[in-house]
Amino acid sequence: MSETLVRVENLCKYFPLTRGLFRRASLFVHAVDDINFTIKRGESLGLVGESGSGKTTTGKLLVRLLEPTSGRILMKVDGEEVDISTLKGESLKRFRRHVQMIFQDPYESLNPRFTVFDTVAEPLVVQGIGNVLEREERVAQMLALVGLTPPSSFLFRFPHELSGGQRQRVAIARALIIEPSFVVADEPTSMLDVSIRTGIMYLMLDLAERLGVTYLYITHDLAVARYMSSRLAVMYLGKIVEMGETEEVLQKPLHPYTRALISAVPIPDPRYKRPIPEIKGAISEPINPPPTCRFLDRCLQATKICQDSPHPPLEDKGGGHYVACYMV
Amino acid sequence: MAESILKIENFTMHYMTKAGEVSAVDNVSLEIRKGESLGLVGESGCGKTSLAISIMKLLPENAVIKGGHIYFDGTDLVPLSEDEMRRFRWRRISMIFQAAMNSLNPVYRVSDQIIEAMETHFGNIDYSEAREKVANLFRLVGLDPKFMDQYPHEYSGGMRQRAVIAMALACEPDLIIADEPTTALDVIVQDNILRELKALQEKLGTTMIYISHDIAVIAEVSHRIGIMYAGKLVELADAEEIFHHPIHPYTAGLMSAFPSIIGPKRELVTIPGEPPDLLNPPSGCRFHPRCQYATEVCREKEPEFKDYGSGHMASCWNPLEG
Amino acid sequence: MEEKTKVITKPKVEVILEEEERKRLKEMPLWRVRLYLTWREIRNNWSLFSENKIGLVGLGIIIFYAIMAIAHPILMKWVWDPNIYDPIVGYSYDEVLQPAPPSFRHLLGTDPLGRDVLSQLMYSTRSEFALGILAAIITVTIGTTVGAVAAYFGGIIDTLLMRLADLIIMLPFVTILIVLSALFKMNLIILAIVIGILSGFGGTGIVIKSQALTIKVRAYIEAAKVSGGSNWHIIFRHIIPNLMPLSFLYMMFSVTSAIFSEAVLSFFGLLNIRMSWGLMIHTAQTAGYLLNPKTWWLIVPAGLSITLLCSAFYLVGRALDEIVNPRLRKR
Numbered sequence: 001m002s003e004t005l006v007r008v009e010n011l012c013k014y015f016p017l018t019r020g021l022f023r024r025a026s027l028f029v030h031a032v033d034d035i036n037f038t039i040k041r042g043e044s045l046g047l048v049g050e051s052g053s054g055k056t057t058t059g060k061l062l063v064r065l066l067e068p069t070s071g072r073i074l075m076k077v078d079g080e081e082v083d084i085s086t087l088k089g090e091s092l093k094r095f096r097r098h099v100q101m102i103f104q105d106p107y108e109s110l111n112p113r114f115t116v117f118d119t120v121a122e123p124l125v126v127q128g129i130g131n132v133l134e135r136e137e138r139v140a141q142m143l144a145l146v147g148l149t150p151p152s153s154f155l156f157r158f159p160h161e162l163s164g165g166q167r168q169r170v171a172i173a174r175a176l177i178i179e180p181s182f183v184v185a186d187e188p189t190s191m192l193d194v195s196i197r198t199g200i201m202y203l204m205l206d207l208a209e210r211l212g213v214t215y216l217y218i219t220h221d222l223a224v225a226r227y228m229s230s231r232l233a234v235m236y237l238g239k240i241v242e243m244g245e246t247e248e249v250l251q252k253p254l255h256p257y258t259r260a261l262i263s264a265v266p267i268p269d270p271r272y273k274r275p276i277p278e279i280k281g282a283i284s285e286p287i288n289p290p291p292t293c294r295f296l297d298r299c300l301q302a303t304k305i306c307q308d309s310p311h312p313p314l315e316d317k318g319g320g321h322y323v324a325c326y327m328v
Numbered sequence: 329m330a331e332s333i334l335k336i337e338n339f340t341m342h343y344m345t346k347a348g349e350v351s352a353v354d355n356v357s358l359e360i361r362k363g364e365s366l367g368l369v370g371e372s373g374c375g376k377t378s379l380a381i382s383i384m385k386l387l388p389e390n391a392v393i394k395g396g397h398i399y400f401d402g403t404d405l406v407p408l409s410e411d412e413m414r415r416f417r418w419r420r421i422s423m424i425f426q427a428a429m430n431s432l433n434p435v436y437r438v439s440d441q442i443i444e445a446m447e448t449h450f451g452n453i454d455y456s457e458a459r460e461k462v463a464n465l466f467r468l469v470g471l472d473p474k475f476m477d478q479y480p481h482e483y484s485g486g487m488r489q490r491a492v493i494a495m496a497l498a499c500e501p502d503l504i505i506a507d508e509p510t511t512a513l514d515v516i517v518q519d520n521i522l523r524e525l526k527a528l529q530e531k532l533g534t535t536m537i538y539i540s541h542d543i544a545v546i547a548e549v550s551h552r553i554g555i556m557y558a559g560k561l562v563e564l565a566d567a568e569e570i571f572h573h574p575i576h577p578y579t580a581g582l583m584s585a586f587p588s589i590i591g592p593k594r595e596l597v598t599i600p601g602e603p604p605d606l607l608n609p610p611s612g613c614r615f616h617p618r619c620q621y622a623t624e625v626c627r628e629k630e631p632e633f634k635d636y637g638s639g640h641m642a643s644c645w646n647p648l649e650g
Numbered sequence: 651m652e653e654k655t656k657v658i659t660k661p662k663v664e665v666i667l668e669e670e671e672r673k674r675l676k677e678m679p680l681w682r683v684r685l686y687l688t689w690r691e692i693r694n695n696w697s698l699f700s701e702n703k704i705g706l707v708g709l710g711i712i713i714f715y716a717i718m719a720i721a722h723p724i725l726m727k728w729v730w731d732p733n734i735y736d737p738i739v740g741y742s743y744d745e746v747l748q749p750a751p752p753s754f755r756h757l758l759g760t761d762p763l764g765r766d767v768l769s770q771l772m773y774s775t776r777s778e779f780a781l782g783i784l785a786a787i788i789t790v791t792i793g794t795t796v797g798a799v800a801a802y803f804g805g806i807i808d809t810l811l812m813r814l815a816d817l818i819i820m821l822p823f824v825t826i827l828i829v830l831s832a833l834f835k836m837n838l839i840i841l842a843i844v845i846g847i848l849s850g851f852g853g854t855g856i857v858i859k860s861q862a863l864t865i866k867v868r869a870y871i872e873a874a875k876v877s878g879g880s881n882w883h884i885i886f887r888h889i890i891p892n893l894m895p896l897s898f899l900y901m902m903f904s905v906t907s908a909i910f911s912e913a914v915l916s917f918f919g920l921l922n923i924r925m926s927w928g929l930m931i932h933t934a935q936t937a938g939y940l941l942n943p944k945t946w947w948l949i950v951p952a953g954l955s956i957t958l959l960c961s962a963f964y965l966v967g968r969a970l971d972e973i974v975n976p977r978l979r980k981r
Contacts, residue, residue, distance in 0.1 A: 050514035051485075063876050096878035109869040113891050115687065119870075123877040132680060156683055163602050174873065193371040194541060195599040198585045202598060220515065223544075223587040227596065250589055264519035266544035268586045270567035274548075277519055282486065 011071035033238035044215035046229025053235040100175040104187040106167035165196035244321035339396030365536040367550030375559040432480035486517035558614040565640035575642040705969025711962035722772035737773040759947040762937035785908035788846025797858030818852035831920040902967030927952040
């Protein structure tokens with residue numbers, strides 16, 4: 001079962017910065033700039049980066065909350081590879097049965113006027129699946145599956161009657177009820193308490209196995225990404241700078257940004273002395289960026305080659321470990 | 329042996345709400361020595377922020393101190409009036425709030441805000457002297473003084489955090505309470521700020537209290553660590569002791585629930601259940617409903633907060649063997 | 651880090667609930683459950699509302715007048731002699747001089763045409779209520795839809811609707827009504843519709859739109875889109891229900907505006923109705939008794955009723971505001 005489910009080719013998303021009412025935009029934020037990756041069925045790809053890296057935008061592009069500026073997103077829908085970036089109308093709606101999203105904020109992602117039943121049943125209602133009784137049945141099953149037992153006691157609660165962890169479980173139930181093949185999880189645990197977080201993490205891993213769901217797991221927390229993803233992609237200012245097997249990338253990082261990122265993560269052990277991250281400067285916004293390497297002004301290893309050449313391409317340095325750097 | 333600068337004795341504070349009395353901080357005792365940094369760890373609702381604002385006496389209207397003492401450099405802060413407390417706030421104890429962006433007034437320049445803070449506490453100071461001080465503070469926290477006269481919205485998140493730290497240092501306080509100082513920041517900026525806070529502390533000898541839900545951050549910056557749960561201080565010890573020889577099951581659970589990017593990929597432990605409702609906290613030991621070692625006595629009586637040797641304090645009926 | 655031999659516990663969720671209530675809910679069919687939940691919500695809202703003294707005062711006044719409206723037909727059928735007490739065609743033969751001051755038989759006296767003032771007052775109450783509520787419903791329906799659509803679709807639809815609103819706000823309300831009444835004969839229903847349309851496309855629409863804008867960006871709207879929800883599904887199932895508290899609030903203010911506008915128009919004799927409080931004052935004025943303190947009963951009851959009922963709805967609206975806004979903020 002190692003067929004490719006998602007294939008992203010040269011995906012770009014630029015947001016215009018308009019000045020004034022009638023002037024045409026000349027400044028664009030290159031939120032996602034020419035990225036390429038694939039996700040195989042059953043695996044989970046972790047997308048990590050800091051703010052402004054473009055990871056959330058990528059997630060939204062993959063569920064078509066945003067339309068790409070250019071590039072293709074190819075997904076296996078009902079056995080056929082479809083470019084979802086240009087879908088409209090009915091076919092867009094049908095595509096939505098296969099891709100769902102879990103949001104970051106458990107407090108905001110549920111309609112406060114909907115009961116748990118309404119929220120979880122909504123995808124079924126919108127997609128016209130089943131009648132009322134069948135939906136009730138499926139919702140109850142789903143609630144049990146995400147650990148909200150007994151389901152009957154949760155069906156008619158409102159979000160303000162639930163805790164953060166419970167709300168996130170409801171969000172997961174909603175995402176999985178129409179049995180999508182691909183789920184984008186946008187920092188689903190970052191707003192939860194630590195002791196609740198692990199429960200949700202394990203729930204997602206468990207369900208991935210049981211229901212055969214493929215994940216794109218977006219997070220800024222490398223430690224969480226280590227547990228939730230089999231492959232890891234590191235983004236910086238709209239570009240993927242490193243990609244590979246999670247353990248490989250974390251233990252043997254090749255790109256200077258990845259190395260800096262890893263050395264910046266605090267370790268829960270007072271005995272451990274972290275090296276100082278090899279990075280200078282501060283993160284900026286990718287507004288009309290120059291064609292050179294995105295990481296140039298922060299890299300401590302930059303040489304003349306880096307200054308004179310365009311942004312390095314993402315290349316396989318062996319064993320599926322991709323890096324975009326001239327110095328490797 | 330450095331003298332103790334803050335001594336909290338059996339401090340209890342409740343919030344009066346429409347639904348009832350919320351037992352936010354219950355019978356907490358701890359001591360911090362001068363120049364030391366104490367990290368307070370706990371999940372949301374555990375009382376760490378409530379304890380912090382109690383020390384500063386920045387309590388909301390519905391907060392009631394039910395008992396106990398907070399001795400700061402010998403003076404009990406609890407019975408002090410607002411006027412008397414003002415002599416301590418910012419001048420001797422200052423605080424870096426969570427979401428520091430909100431501490432900065434958007435309509436004033438950053439330099440003016442810091443100078444105003446200094447004027448309030450030092451009385452009239454020479455303006456150019458004050459500006460010199462602000463420039464020094466900026467350099468201290470890693471900000472280029474050329475940004476001094478800008479407005480807060482022109483700063484990035486990391487810069488604002490540093491500005492707030494500079495403001496907290498402006499009056500040269502003896503004690504700084506930092507409530508989640510780096511939570512909203514990217515990890516590289518966080519690293520920078522944590523290093524600077526540590527360096528500052530060593531340089532100025534300021535006593536610090538760090539509050540965070542992130543035990544990794546606390547591990548890096550604290551000499552001593554206190555674990556709070558449901559309004560109670562359940563364990564207090566040197567940083568290494570807490571991590572490698574935890575006594576309280578909650579502490580051990582918390583350690584094991586934290587993923588780490590180094591070392592072998594071990595199984596993460598989930599602590600079952602949820603933090604309790606403080607309107608009606610569990611009887612006896614507040615952690616007993618979620619504790620796998622709970623016994624009858626845990627349900628009935630609250631364990632004593634006692635010393636297990638070399639300053640390692642914990643309150644548990646069934647302490648873990650280190 | 652040392653390894654602790656820990657048993658990996660499956661995520662368990664502690665459930666705090668009212669067992670009997672949940673059991674009951676389990677056995678009911680879906681529609682009954684929804685009814686029950688709505689009832690529970692109303693009950694909760696009532697306890698919040700009743701804490702506010704202002705709201706209770708307003709509500710008290712409204713109930714008082716409602717009782718008056720209901721009492722009138724009963725009185726007419728069983729207590730009063732219709733020949734004397736009919737508010738429109740009655741004539742108080744028992745009085746010599748018209749208008750007659752208040753007495754035992756005519757508690758508020760009679761008007762220049764010999765009709766009992768109290769009867770007129772009570773009779774008009776029901777049309778005042780009808781007008782107010784009809785206008786309010788129309789205003790809020792239009793206003794909510796305009797607000798939701800303008801906020802959700804943005805762009806040119808938003809611009810058009812907002813410019814229309816600007817235009818309507820610019821024009822003086824009562825003057826427009828006067829002009830319209832000159833163009834065609836207005837009765838209460840037409841007046842209600844006109845007021846409803848003007849307010850709905852005007853100020854109310856703008857206020858509701860700004861609220862709708864805050865709802866539009868919430869994560870649950872994105873979640874609905876990801877599920878495949880169409881634009882109309884999102885507007886009617888998500889945005890409008892979350893606007894309802896605000897809409898309900900503005901309904902209260904619309905009633906005030908409607909009742910007052912009617913009074914003004916009737917006073918000028920521009921309305922095609924048979925009896926209303928404004929008309930009572932108009933009658934007094936045309937007969938020359940307007941500013942005569944000796945015939946106070948011709949004006950004071952009607953004027954006071956207008957003031958009281960308008961204020962009552964306004965007070966209820968203010969009380970609702972305090973409930974609605976913090977909750978909206980919380981969300």
